[in-house]
Amino acid sequence: MPSRLKVLFAAAVLALAVIVGSVALLWKGSPTAMVGEALVGGPFAMTDQNGNRVTEKDFLGRYMLVFFGFTYCPDVCPTELQVMTAALADMGEDGKSIQPVFVSVDPERDTAANVKSYVENFGGGLIGLTGSPEDVATMAKAYRVYYQKNDGPSGNDYTIDHSSIIYLMGPDGKFRKHFTYTTDAKALAEELRQAIGG
Ligand code: NI
Numbered sequence: 203m204p205s206r207l208k209v210l211f212a213a214a215v216l217a218l219a220v221i222v223g224s225v226a227l228l229w230k231g232s233p234t235a236m237v238g239e240a241l242v243g244g245p246f247a248m249t250d251q252n253g254n255r256v257t258e259k260d261f262l263g264r265y266m267l268v269f270f271g272f273t274y275c276p277d278v279c280p281t282e283l284q285v286m287t288a289a290l291a292d293m294g295e296d297g298k299s300i301q302p303v304f305v306s307v308d309p310e311r312d313t314a315a316n317v318k319s320y321v322e323n324f325g326g327g328l329i330g331l332t333g334s335p336e337d338v339a340t341m342a343k344a345y346r347v348y349y350q351k352n353d354g355p356s357g358n359d360y361t362i363d364h365s366s367i368i369y370l371m372g373p374d375g376k377f378r379k380h381f382t383y384t385t386d387a388k389a390l391a392e393e394l395r396q397a398i399g400g
Contacts, residue, residue: 242369242377246341248305248331251318256331258375265300265378265398266371270347271364272308273320278366279304280323281385286368287326288387289394296395300370306332307342307349307364345369370397 247257267286271279283304290297304321306312309332312320317330332338342349349364368381368390379397384390 242344242346242380243371243375244344246337246344248333248337248341249314251314251321251330251332253314261301261303261371262375263373265373266303266369266375267300267394268303268305268345268369268371269366270305270307270342270345270349271366272306272362273312273316274308275362275364278383282366282368282383283324283328285385285387285390287324287328289390290326292387292391293395296398297391299373299398300394302326302328304328304330305338305341305345305347306330307338307347308362309333309335309338311358370394 243258245258247255250256267290269279269282269286271282273279283302286302290300290302293300304317304324306317312332314330314332317332321328321330331341333341341347347365347367349362352361352363354360366383368384370378370380372378379393381390381393
């Protein structure tokens with residue numbers, strides 16, 4: 203299937219997962235709520251931009267705004283990370299309760315050192331996570347993120363198709379809300395304010 207179709211298909215699968223999750227959340231207290239909450243997110247073990255191993259437990263207690271991509275991404279990733287950090291800055295004090303996180307889907311090229319210089323471009327306390335191919339696959343699977351390497355003309359010259367969805371996780375580590383690709387930082391800030399009740 204052409205890569206564009208695969209991205210659309212992955213988006214459709216995620217949308218379905220979120221719909222099922224949302225419906226399940228309407229039935230809070232019933233066993234189905236557990237199923238819904240479990241659909242996006244879960245355990246992971248990654249390496250942060252400083253070379254430290256971290257897991258989902260290190261992020262408990264604060265909201266987490268998560269975006270998956272790769273540092274060589276020409277367009278979508280830099281735009282979206284810029285929009286995320288701009289939205290959090292726009293939120294002022296409320297924004298400080300949300301930790302922005304970039305997760306690499308390019309473990310081959312995205313070393314911790316590369317990720318460090320990349321996240322520093324965006325400021326806003328953005329944390330970058332990378333790891334072994336297995337680490338990345340496990341976290342991407344937990345978040346229902348699709349990614350697919352497209353070989354280029356030479357070995358190290360390739361791109362990666364990937365989902366461009368932003369996830370808001372709660373201080374309890376559970377999925378709260380997702381946002382599709384946007385270039386409107388003010389609108390994202392407003393939606394985040396509503397989501398965290400700020
Ligand atoms: Ni990208």
